[in-house]
Amino acid sequence: MPVDTTLKPCPFCGGVASSYWHVTHQVVACETCTAGVTDAAPVKAIAAWNRRAAPAADDLRAENERLRTDCASLLAQIDALQVNTGEDLEAEDRAIVDQIRADLRDTQEASHVR
Numbered sequence: 001m002p003v004d005t006t007l008k009p010c011p012f013c014g015g016v017a018s019s020y021w022h023v024t025h026q027v028v029a030c031e032t033c034t035a036g037v038t039d040a041a042p043v044k045a046i047a048a049w050n051r052r053a054a055p056a057a058d059d060l061r062a063e064n065e066r067l068r069t070d071c072a073s074l075l076a077q078i079d080a081l082q083v084n085t086g087e088d089l090e091a092e093d094r095a096i097v098d099q100i101r102a103d104l105r106d107t108q109e110a111s112h113v114r
């Protein structure tokens with residue numbers, strides 16, 4: 001059976017991986033963050049990289065997308081609440097709402113999917 005040597009994305013950052021022979025062993029490493037695996041057998045190095053990469057990266061991307069959607073939904077709800085309440089918010093409540101909005105925007109910015 002032919003071996004599939006296609007490298008999956010990095011499990012940590014989603015970056016592109018490359019594979020090369022280094023003196024006595026095969027290296028498979030992320031070109032962005034340099035995370036990697038090695039093995040004396042090239043086929044085993046590639047298999048180890050791909051076995052580790054797939055579930056973690058796919059799960060994290062799905063989780064990341066869900067969190068971004070949740071943040072967008074919460075921001076929209078806050079905007080709608082402020083439209084409904086207009087100027088009636090007490091200064092203290094307005095500060096709380098502004099802090100929540102800032103926290104959600106920070107979370108959105110930190111959760112960009114490659």
Ligand SMILES: [Zn+2]
Pocket residue numbers: 010011012013014015030031032033034035
């Ligand atoms: Zn990486």
